[in-house]
Amino acid sequence: MIGTARWDAGGAACNASGVQRRPATVWKDRYKGDQPLPWDTGRVDQHLVTTLDAHGITGGKGLEIGCGTGTNSVWLAERGFEVTAVDVAAEAIEAARAKARARGVAERCSFFVLDFLEQAPEGAPFDLVFDRGVLHVFDEAADQARFAERIAAVLGEDGLWLSVIGSTEGPERDHGPPRRSMRDIANAIEPHLEIISLRGAQLDANTPTPPRAWVCLSRRRTVPAVPSTRRG
Numbered sequence: 001m002i003g004t005a006r007w008d009a010g011g012a013a014c015n016a017s018g019v020q021r022r023p024a025t026v027w028k029d030r031y032k033g034d035q036p037l038p039w040d041t042g043r044v045d046q047h048l049v050t051t052l053d054a055h056g057i058t059g060g061k062g063l064e065i066g067c068g069t070g071t072n073s074v075w076l077a078e079r080g081f082e083v084t085a086v087d088v089a090a091e092a093i094e095a096a097r098a099k100a101r102a103r104g105v106a107e108r109c110s111f112f113v114l115d116f117l118e119q120a121p122e123g124a125p126f127d128l129v130f131d132r133g134v135l136h137v138f139d140e141a142a143d144q145a146r147f148a149e150r151i152a153a154v155l156g157e158d159g160l161w162l163s164v165i166g167s168t169e170g171p172e173r174d175h176g177p178p179r180r181s182m183r184d185i186a187n188a189i190e191p192h193l194e195i196i197s198l199r200g201a202q203l204d205a206n207t208p209t210p211p212r213a214w215v216c217l218s219r220r221r222t223v224p225a226v227p228s229t230r231r232g
C-alpha cells in the first residue's frame, strides 16, 4: 500500500543512561496495529542483492538486526546463509518465523526477540551483518555509535556490515524514514569500523515518492581509527 502512514514508532522513553529512545512497546504496537508499515514492502532490498553480487558473496553466517517481518532474512537464507535475525518486536519476529516456514527455509533461520543495543545475539562472529532502516531509528548520536560499536563486536575478521539509512538529502517530505546525514553516519561508525563505501541512493518503500537513503558498507578495523593530522 502506498500512503503517508507515519514511518517512525512515535514516542520516546529514557534508557538507563537517560538517553531518549523509543521503547520496544511502541514498535510492537506498530506491528500489532492496522496502520500500514511503510518500510514493509515484502520485496528484498536491492542494495543487499547488488552488494552481495558485487563481492561474490553467496553464503556464510548472516545477522539481520531489526529484521521486521523477515523478508530480507528469508532471502539471505535462500541465498545460502545461516541466518540469525533479531528484532525488538515479538510480533515482527512471529511474522518473520511464519515467512521462513512458508518459504521452506525455517531451518536456516534463527529468529530472536532482542534489543540489539542491550543484548548480544548468539552465533557471533558473523560474516555479514545487515540492517535496513535500523541505525536510523536512533535519534541520539550516542545510540547510533553504540549500535556501530555492538556490530563491531559481532563482526567476523573479514565480515561486512551493510546498512541502509534514511538520508538528509532530498526535498522536504511528510513521509518516509528519519533523516540522518553523512556526517551522523561517519561519526557513529568511523571510530568502531572502517567505512568502505557510503553512497547516496533511494529506499524502496511504500511511500508516495521514494525517499533518499545512504547505503553504507563497513568492515572490521585492523588498526584503530587515527585522528586527523595537522601540518606543523
Ligand SMILES: C[S@@+](CC[C@H](N)C(=O)[O-])C[C@H]1O[C@@H](n2cnc3c(N)ncnc32)[C@H](O)[C@@H]1O
Residues within 6 Å of the ligand: 027, 028, 039, 040, 041, 065, 066, 067, 068, 069, 086, 087, 088, 089, 092, 114, 115, 116, 117, 131, 132, 133, 134, 137
Ligand atoms: C523501520 S523498521 C525496518 C524493519 C526491517 N528492517 C525492514 O526493512 O522491513 C525498524 C525495525 O527495527 C526494530 N528495532 C528498533 N529498535 C531496535 C532495537 N533496539 N533492537 C532490535 N530491533 C530494533 C523495529 O522493531 C523495526 O522492526
